[in-house]
Amino acid sequence: MREIFTAIKRTPYQSFATFFTLFLTLFLSLAVFFILTFLYGMLGYVESRPQVTVYFQTQTSENNIFKLKEQLLSSEKVLSAKYVSKTEAYEIYKKLNKDNPLLLEMVTSDILPASLEIFAKKPSFLPEIADFLKKQSGIDEVNFQKNIIDKLLSLTSIVRKTSIAFFAYFIITTIIILISITHFKIALKKDEIELLQLLGADRFYIKKPFLKEALFFGLLSSMVVFLIFSALFFVVRPYLQSYLSGVSNLSIDFGFYNLVIWPLTLEFTAASFLITTLFGVFISIASTLLATQKYIK
Amino acid sequence: MLDWLKFYETMIVFENVIKKFPLGNIALQDVSFEIEDNEFVFLVGSSGAGKTTILKLILQDTLPTSGTVMVNEFDVSSKKFHHTEKLRRNIGFVFQDFKILPEKNIYENIAISLQIMGISAKEVKNKVKDALDLVGLNHKEKVFPVQLSAGELQRVAIARAICGDRKIILADEPTGNLDPKTTWDIIKIFKKIEGKKTIIIATHNTDIVNSLKKRVLILKEGRLIKDIRKGGYEL
Structure with a gap:
């Protein structure tokens, strides 16, 4: 941890840029994930009527x-x-x-x-x-209710297609930004990397600090996103409750498991947290791996 | 796998080594010599004579255009040699510009050469202490490089190079940036480890070479012009 904090202190602007890029991507992704799951839940609900x-x-x-x-x-x-x-x-x-x-x-x-x-x-x-x-x-x-189902189906389809385009755009943009930031950090540590190579450090040893930092930022940003999103969700919860007053519950059927999404369950909260964290860590580690692969020879 | 547990009598062999750079400059021309295990050798010659190129070839930092470079019986001039990291873990390198990391303290600068080998923290602590004792800086382990003189920085670099039981010590103009008194302090450190490691010092300091009476390899325009067993030289 001390190593990570030292690295953050040495490159504060790059570290903030990494955090905010990940934060924005994860926040918007989580919002889209919630919208999609609720739409699918609504579709399942209407179909079951x-x-x-x-x-x-x-x-x-x-x-x-x-x-x-x-x-x-x-x-x-x-x-x-x-x-x-x-x-x-x-x-x-x-x-x-x-x-x-x-x-x-x-x-x-x-x-x-x-x-x-x-x-x-x-x-x-x-x-x-x-x-x-x-x-x-x-x-x-x-x-x-054919019209309602048809409308909901077409809305879900539009949101799904838009989400795929949105995710593709955001993932690519985020990865490019994170690669550039990591490249900059590698350039700043050029002398240290050269020295380590001359001393006989293997590639993984040289890449390890960058990967540790990526893991840290992936976890930190996803946790902050989840906390802020949860707080916002509790603010809008009364409005959602009154909107869905006649609906006893919304769920998504995965075939092997029926995930109840409304009223909010522990399973759905845990699944959202897990997905956000895994996505955050994946995107952060993947970009760093790509950057270190390319720039540390 | 490199079998570094076994050390051969002949540690370094250069056989008809030619090194040409892409633009056609010739750094080494048909250079051949052998260096025994634990031998102390000076590599001398004016700037551009090929001293640094020889050190880089031993470190596998560059490959020869033709010829063979063997280190402890391993052909490090071959493109098929893929154990550069393991090779370098047995070689300590001392640079003219010290290459000390400014944001790490003295202890950390030395410890880095052991940490890359995956040595335990306790062992690192003991080995760094021994190295600091050897170079006379045991009271300065928490100090940062900016607080040290050039001579002290070079001593840190030597401590880093000898740490971790590195078998070969290569020094490229280690006294190039130092005053005469500090230069002799540095040479005394090399004398302390003489006979325990193979030491190759590239220098053009005639005073040191002449007074130590060690083996001297004299290079001129990329050619090995003299190999003096116990001698000195003149520029």
Whole structure:
């Protein structure tokens, strides 16, 4: 550590330049990472909601509803259809409005409609199913979320492509800046490097102080970025909470593991920290390795 | 692997060595000589005679255009010789301009030559102490180079060169920047290690060479013109 601090004291401007370059890149990368994970979480959430919800008129009998359900299930276009009775609808309503007694007093189970929550086998079947339902008798309203999913999919795709371009640009720029800074540091230590070579030091021994410094800056910048980002996240958390008030949780399914991202979990926080740290250390060490490989012969 | 545990009687061999620089300047022309283990040799000649080139060839800091340079039976003139670091760990080098790192104190400047070999901190401490004792600077280990005189700096450089049981000591004009009294102090240090290491001193100081009566290799315009076993020389 003493060696690293001495090196920082000897080249303060280069050290600050290294820190701030890494800080900026890691901060923006972490922000993009959060935006992407939340968008994917939202997409997963919307996809897990009923894709078509059909509300029946209050006088429609349960028998008719069940007949329609059977008809839908036998069509081979519907994956599942869940019946929500008036009583169940009232229970859901009560749960959602438990903090508002006035709204609870105004509504009874009689006035809430029964509904069917339908999942299609393919999103392309959704308009067809919706059209079929609209033509049936006893139907009050048909909602289907294809547009929302499509919009979210296209937004996620745009953000993902922009992020890739952004990451590529930032990684290349950061590496070039860090290589230049390391080159400058190598030039400042030219006499010492020449002497070490004459004394019989191997290449790794000569590169080691530069790599140690790179590791230090990679770790330091990623930790500072994570701390500042966490503080900012807690500032915007109440706004996010009110925005996502109806959403019980957001998660990303990796197949082998389902990572819950909202409400904020320890796993997601740890994963974000780990990714930021690894990215910071990788970018810092990789640039230093490239610079030392090129300039220390 | 270099077997430096075994030391041969003949430590350095130059065989028909020619060194030409890319622009055509000839630094060495058909130079041949042998230096025994623990021998004390002066390499003399005017500036540009080829003294430094010979030292650089031993260190494998440059390769000859043709001919062979052998150090402890290893052909260091071959492009296939890839153990430069190991070779240099057995050679201590003393420069005219000292090459002492200004931001490190005396202890650190000497210790560096041992740390590169991966020697333990405790052993480094003992070896640096021994080297400082030998050059008479044991009370100045915490001092920084800027606080030392030229003679003291050269003594630090010698301490660094002899540290770590380096078998060969090469000195390129080690007294070039020093006054006559300090010059003799430095030569006394070399005399202390005489017979324990192979010492090659490149110089054009006739007083030293003539008074020590050691072997002298005289170079002129890249040619070895005389090899005097116990002698002196005149410019």
